[in-house]
Amino acid sequence: xxxxxxxxxxxxxxxxxxxxxxxxxxxxxxxxxxxxxxxxxxxxxxxxxxxxxxxxxxxxxxxxxxxxxxxxxxxxxxxxxxxxxxxxxxxxxxxxxxxxxxxxxxxxxxxxxxxxxxxxxxxxxxxxxxxxxxxxxxxxxxxxxxxxxxxxxxxxxxxxxxxxxxxxxxxxxxxxxxxxxxxxxxxxxxxxxxxxxxxxxxxxxxxxxxxxxxxxxxxxxxxxxxxxxxxxxxxxxxxxxxxxxxxxxxxxxxxxxxxxxxxxxxxxxxxxxxxxxxxxxxxxxxxxxxxxxxxxxxxxxxxxxxxxxxxxxxxxxxxxxxxxxxxxxxxxxxxxxxxxxxxxxxxxxxxxxxxxxxxxxxxxxxxxxxxxxxxxxxxxxxxxxxxx
Amino acid sequence: xxxxxxxxxxxxxxxxxxxxxxxxxxxxxxxxxxxxxxxxxxxxxxxxxxxxxxxxxxxxxxxxxxxxxxxxxxxxxxxxxxxxxxxxxxxxxxxxxxxxxxxxxxxxxxxxxxxxxxxxxxxxxxxxxxxxxxxxxxxxxxxx
Amino acid sequence: xxxxxxxxxxxxxxxxxxxxxxxxxxxxxxxxxxxxxxxxxxxxxxxxxxxxxxxxxxxxxxxxxxxxxxxxxxxxxxxxxxxxxxxxxxxxxxxxxxxxxxxxxxxxxxxxxxxxxxxxxxxxxxxxxxxxxxxxxxxxxxxxxxxxxxxxxxxxxxxxxxxxxxxxxxxxxxxxxxxxxxxxxxxxxxxxxxxxxxxxxxxxxxxxxxxxxxxxxxxxxxxxxxxxxxxxxxxxxxxxxxxxxxxxxxxxxxxxxxxxxxxxxxxxxxxxxxxxxxxxxxxxxxxxxxxxxxxxxxxxxxxxxxxxxxxxxxxxxxxxxxxxxxxxxxxxxxxxxxxxxxxxxxxxxxxxxxxxxxxxxxxxxxxxxxxxxxx
Numbered sequence: 001x002x003x004x005x006x007x008x009x010x011x012x013x014x015x016x017x018x019x020x021x022x023x024x025x026x027x028x029x030x031x032x033x034x035x036x037x038x039x040x041x042x043x044x045x046x047x048x049x050x051x052x053x054x055x056x057x058x059x060x061x062x063x064x065x066x067x068x069x070x071x072x073x074x075x076x077x078x079x080x081x082x083x084x085x086x087x088x089x090x091x092x093x094x095x096x097x098x099x100x101x102x103x104x105x106x107x108x109x110x111x112x113x114x115x116x117x118x119x120x121x122x123x124x125x126x127x128x129x130x131x132x133x134x135x136x137x138x139x140x141x142x143x144x145x146x147x148x149x150x151x152x153x154x155x156x157x158x159x160x161x162x163x164x165x166x167x168x169x170x171x172x173x174x175x176x177x178x179x180x181x182x183x184x185x186x187x188x189x190x191x192x193x194x195x196x197x198x199x200x201x202x203x204x205x206x207x208x209x210x211x212x213x214x215x216x217x218x219x220x221x222x223x224x225x226x227x228x229x230x231x232x233x234x235x236x237x238x239x240x241x242x243x244x245x246x247x248x249x250x251x252x253x254x255x256x257x258x259x260x261x262x263x264x265x266x267x268x269x270x271x272x273x274x275x276x277x278x279x280x281x282x283x284x285x286x287x288x289x290x291x292x293x294x295x296x297x298x299x300x301x302x303x304x305x306x307x308x309x310x311x312x313x314x315x316x317x318x319x320x321x322x323x324x325x326x327x328x329x330x331x332x333x334x335x336x337x338x339x340x341x342x343x344x345x346x347x348x349x350x351x352x353x354x355x356x357x358x359x360x361x362x363x364x365x366x367x368x369x370x371x372x373x374x375x376x377x378x379x380x381x382x383x384x385x386x387x388x
Numbered sequence: 389x390x391x392x393x394x395x396x397x398x399x400x401x402x403x404x405x406x407x408x409x410x411x412x413x414x415x416x417x418x419x420x421x422x423x424x425x426x427x428x429x430x431x432x433x434x435x436x437x438x439x440x441x442x443x444x445x446x447x448x449x450x451x452x453x454x455x456x457x458x459x460x461x462x463x464x465x466x467x468x469x470x471x472x473x474x475x476x477x478x479x480x481x482x483x484x485x486x487x488x489x490x491x492x493x494x495x496x497x498x499x500x501x502x503x504x505x506x507x508x509x510x511x512x513x514x515x516x517x518x519x520x521x522x523x524x525x526x527x528x529x530x531x532x
Numbered sequence: 533x534x535x536x537x538x539x540x541x542x543x544x545x546x547x548x549x550x551x552x553x554x555x556x557x558x559x560x561x562x563x564x565x566x567x568x569x570x571x572x573x574x575x576x577x578x579x580x581x582x583x584x585x586x587x588x589x590x591x592x593x594x595x596x597x598x599x600x601x602x603x604x605x606x607x608x609x610x611x612x613x614x615x616x617x618x619x620x621x622x623x624x625x626x627x628x629x630x631x632x633x634x635x636x637x638x639x640x641x642x643x644x645x646x647x648x649x650x651x652x653x654x655x656x657x658x659x660x661x662x663x664x665x666x667x668x669x670x671x672x673x674x675x676x677x678x679x680x681x682x683x684x685x686x687x688x689x690x691x692x693x694x695x696x697x698x699x700x701x702x703x704x705x706x707x708x709x710x711x712x713x714x715x716x717x718x719x720x721x722x723x724x725x726x727x728x729x730x731x732x733x734x735x736x737x738x739x740x741x742x743x744x745x746x747x748x749x750x751x752x753x754x755x756x757x758x759x760x761x762x763x764x765x766x767x768x769x770x771x772x773x774x775x776x777x778x779x780x781x782x783x784x785x786x787x788x789x790x791x792x793x794x795x796x797x798x799x800x801x802x803x804x805x806x807x808x809x810x811x812x813x814x815x816x817x818x819x820x821x822x823x824x825x826x827x828x829x830x831x832x833x834x835x836x837x838x839x840x841x842x843x844x845x846x847x848x849x850x851x852x853x854x855x856x857x858x859x860x861x862x863x864x865x866x867x868x869x870x871x872x873x874x875x876x877x878x879x880x881x882x883x884x885x886x887x888x889x890x891x892x893x894x895x896x897x898x899x900x901x902x903x904x905x906x907x
Contacts, residue, residue: 087814198754199761203460230748232772233765235717238780241815242718245775246752248807249768252800253751256764261757262459278807284799284853287842289764294440294489295477295872296604296760301456301463306490308845323807333806340849356814441878447612474611475873477604 037370038361042377043388044121046222046275046318046350047112049153050102051076051127051145060147065140077128077141081224082355086240091356101354105156112353113159116363120381120388121351122188122220123153123162124275130168130193130226138167139177146181154186161388163191163220171204175211182215188387189218189273194250195225201254201261213267216386218316221254223247223276248278248323252285255311259289262302264314271384273316276355278323279347280333283340286311312343316384318350319376321357322365330365335372348384349377396500396531404503404526407431414446415530422499422530425450425482427468431501432482433530434471439487439494443475451479453488500531553636554889556876557897559837560741560794560865561631561640561679563672566622571671575663580656591650591745592716601759605871613869620869624676631868632678635876638894639903640679641707641865642668643741643794647684649712650745654689661686662696665706673705673906680903682710682739690723694730701734704904708737708792712744713769720773720780728782728789737790737835737900740773742766763872770796771804774834778808781821783829790900792835795867799842802856805830831858835900837865838892839874847881854892863900864893 051057053076058066068074078100082089090101094111102108113121125145132138142165149162164181166174174190181187190212198204200221212219224247230236232246233253251274258264258272286308293300293307303310324330338344351363364373382388401415401424412425414436421436423446436446452467470479470488479488480496487494506523521527565571573581593600605611607620615626632640648660661684668681683700685693700706709731717723719740731738743766749755750765770793777783777791808826812819836857844850854862867873876893884892 087817088811195751195753199751199756200753202754202757225752229752229754231752232718232776233748233750233752233769234713234715234719234746234772234776235748237718237772237776238721239815239818241811241818242772242775242779244815245779245807245811246772248803249771250752252768253753253756253761253765256761257751257753257756260761266459278803280803280806281800283844283849284797284803284842285764285767287799287844288767288797288840290845291840291843292760292763292872296758296763297489298451298454298479299604299758299760300459301454302459302461304456306845321807321810323803323810325806326809336852340844340852342845441873441875443875444612449611475871475875477871 038116038364039374039377040117041119042116042349043381044112044116044118044351044353045273045348045381045384046320047108047121047123047353048102048355049108049123049125049149050100050354051125052100052103056152057141057144057148060144060151062140062143065137065144068137077131079128079131079224079227080240081243082126083240088240088244088356090354091359094354094356105153108353109157112351113157116351116361118159120159120161121353122385123149123160124191124220124222125149125162125165126222126224127165129165130196130224131228132169135167135169135173138169139173142167142177146177146187150184150186161186161188161385163187163189164217165191166208168192168196168205168208171207175207178208178211178215178217182217185387187217188385189220191220191222193224193226194221194247194254194274194277195229195231197226197228199254199257199261201257201259201263203261206263206266209263209267209270213270216269218271218273218384220273220275221251221277223251225250247276248281251277252281255282255285255315256289258315259303259307259310260300262300264310265302271314271316273318273348273384275318275350276321276352277317278321279317279319280323280337282311282317282346283337286341308341312341312346316346316348316380318352319347320350320352320355320363324365328367331367334365334368338372344372344375345380345383347376348381399530399532400509400521400527401530402528404528407528412446414444417530417532420532423471424501424528424530425471427482431503431528432469433499433501434480434482434485435497435499437496438473438475438478438480439496440473440476440478443473445471445473445480445496447474448472449474453481502529502531503527504529553634554876554893555636555638556864556893557639557641557901558635558637558866558868559641559792559863559897560839560867561621561642562868562870563621563642563644563668564619564646565667565671566618572663572667575666575670577659580659583653583656584660590652592652592747593745601762603871604759608870610869610871610873624672627868628676631866632676635866637678639897639901641739641897641901642672642679642681643710643739644668644682644684645712645741645743648686649684650688650714654686654692657686658689658692658696665696665700669705677905680707680901681705682708683736684710685727687711687724687727688716690727693727697727697730697734697736701736704906706736707901707903708739709734711738711740713740713742713766713773713796714744714746714748714750715773716746718773718776718780720776720778720782722780725782725785728786732786732788732790737792739792739794740770741794742770742796767796767800771800774804774830775808778826778829779812779819779822781819783833784821784823787833790833790835792837792863792900794837794865795839797840797842798836798838798857798862799850799853801830801836802853831861835861835863835896837863839865839867839879840872841874841879843881850880851882851884859888859891860896862892863897
């Protein structure tokens with residue numbers, strides 16, 4: 001299936017009309033061509049600083065919790081979602097001898113910030129705080145991580161911004177954490193993971209969204225599971241490749257949840273950014289959701305406009321990984337997906353450093369229009385993150 | 389410049405006696421199938437084709453208007469005045485024909501209905517081939 | 533002006549005849565026993581009749597008398613699909629008049645859903661499934677040649693499922709094996725392999741229908757609040773199980789296996805295949821048993837029924853998706869008599885060629901299921 005020759009045929013809608021023309025792309029061979037030239041001053045919306053071990057957090061943990069970590073031998077909170085040595089977890093040329101991926105500021109500067117000519121990059125620390133069962137321990141670790149990010153990363157590199165890690169186990173604590181760090185303008189968003197204990201639209205989590213909205217911060221939702229439910233709706237899979245594959249299914253489910261629960265009616269200024277979600281599933285999912293909403297809208301009467309409208313206004317997605325066909329069809333397909341969404345304002349550039357999603361500078365598919373590249377790298381992130 | 393207002397065609401579609409409150413009837417006028425409802429003594433008529441996949445609205449359930457000011461709040465009013473397509477559940481306001489799901493762009497055509505005395509019918513311009521219109525009876529009339 | 537003709541009609545439940553209507557295969561039609569005692573009990577041992585009366589069905593969900601999420605319509609059925617005095621899908625006569633004749637259905641694949649599938653007591657489930665299969669033949673396929681049955685199996689008890697598949701192999705009343713998507717574990721896992729091999733050996737495609745009772749929340753992040761969300765979730769369930777079948781190597785082990793994903797739409801497939809292909813390349817060392825690109829297996833061994841067909845904002849965009857999947861992989865289905873029914877005249881709201889139309893509505897299904905007359 002998905003024959004690239006076939007995928008090169010494009011139905012292009014004439015703007016503001018329901019007419020369309022068939023455009024056959026004459027297959028320019030840019031499959032192996034150098035990447036699209038990237039404009040200087042781009043913004044990376046998803047970059048991952050690594051936590052080498054709990055030792056680096058000890059200075060930032062309250063005394064009781066620092067003592068607990070030592071006395072009880074609390075293990076590092078890396079999750080099974082990103083095994084340190086798995087190929088996806090780190091690009092070969094981004095690995096650091098003797099240390100975990102992403103743990104070196106110098107390498108982040110050289111490999112990501114300098115190489116891609118970035119003006120800013122948003123650091124999203126993926127460390128398994130959400131998996132903990134004690135909300136007090138989660139609160140302590142979240143505070144320690146945010147303190148560590150502020151001191152060891154933001155203070156040392158002016159191009160970096162960061163997301164606030166929150167203990168979702170207690171939405172009340174999470175809101176406190178948001179209010180605390182929001183005073184530091186280098187924190188530009190709130191960070192959650194896509195598979196938590198319950199679907200993210202549920203009212204349980206609303207204190208988090210209220211705090212985010214109150215502080216003018218988008219909520220970033222990153223791939224990952226608290227592993228409190230099976231990662232697929234049909235049970236636990238055998239392989240990491242399925243676990244990672246299922247992340248985009250969870251993003252589909254959370255799109256449903258956030259919209260149906262009325263999060264965006266309650267918090268009309270809130271933006272949600274899906275991080276490392278994959279992007280091409282979006283239009284098909286919204287077609288299905290809107291179809292069923294038309295029949296079942298009386299179950300959720302607060303949703304008074306089609307879900308695809310709600311999504312266009314409130315949801316953004318970071319564009320790595322890019323689930324696209326290989327080679328020359330990639331760029332055309334991504335542009336086509338934008339047409340399906342009837343928006344080119346939803347996708348945000350991301351290096352996803354240090355994860356191995358692409359090689360070299362191919363963070364965007366070759367042949368993408370300069371207009372879309374500029375939107376994804378500069379205009380869309382700026383419109384999404386008021387603090388940038 | 390004013391064109392003479394086109395007289396609306398009036399069609400006698402039922403006797404009042406056969407359509408008590410709570411009843412409904414599918415009527416055909418020319419090629420049009422129209423769903424006719426008597427809701428608490430008030431008559432409503434809409435084209436019997438859901439604009440989605442052409443489900444017969446005459447077979448839909450009548451529900452109330454469900455609205456909400458914010459998540460978790462449900463305001464229920466106008467019981468029985470919304471028809472829900474028997475297939476996919478699209479809702480239409482019988483008064484306006486507007487869809488509840490996308491009022492700006494989706495609607496089903498509504499028709500004016502009135503109840504008229506047999507005496508008035510005798511004077512025309514109506515025609516009721518299948519009725520022996522009796523002066524002492526009342527009739528349901530749809531205007532196209 | 534000629535006075536308009538006035539006509540009064542009562543709604544006639546028998547719809548218009550099928551003259552000049554497009555011929556279709558309907559790959560998802562739901563039937564239930566009208567009278568369990570009369571129709572089903574002749575095929576169910578007394579022990580299980582009593583068990584059902586005493587303990588009930590007991591699936592992996594809490595409510596004894598209905599679904600976990602109350603449906604959008606009673607029995608999830610079209611409001612106009614109730615035969616006089618009966619449940620939707622319980623009357624062959626009514627189905628002929630309302631559905632098979634007017635929609636010019638050449639073949640209807642029966643997918644009974646209220647069966648033993650998903651029941652916690654596996655022995656009861658097996659007995660009940662077997663009875664449902666006998667009942668399909670007695671009440672449907674032997675009386676109406678356009679209907680073809682599905683072999684309902686207890687997929688959580690693989691040996692029992694294998695036995696039932698082998699018992700029905702070669703029987704022209706049956707055209708596929710039927711599973712429900714929400715299993716206890718992802719269908720690619722080893723415990724299910726013998727079942728898929730038995731189906732492939734019997735030459736029967738395996739239809740995997742949305743719904744079921746696996747016990748896991750319908751999202752990877754817990755239980756949602758609304759029925760609408762559960763409905764949407766069936767597409768994620770199908771994606772998860774398809775990924776499992778690919779990545780755990782079922783297609784590689786069983787090259788003759790044919791999978792039909794039923795009642796979860798189809799527009800999600802291209803994106804999933806692109807994702808799987810990329811992940812396979814990145815992590816091939818984890819799954820060395822997967823020898824080919826995931827999308828190659830899907831291209832060769834997977835079909836999808838169309839309903840509920842996605843409805844894009846701009847309708848022709850659906851053509852992109854069909855093109856990405858292939859015009860030969862989609863099997864039209866109405867889901868009659870359920871409420872999210874797709875009508876063949878109105879569901880595909882785009883212009884297509886005659887050849888595409890013929891494949892989509894009829895020929896793909898005939899080529900896959902190859903229905904044979906019952907001797």
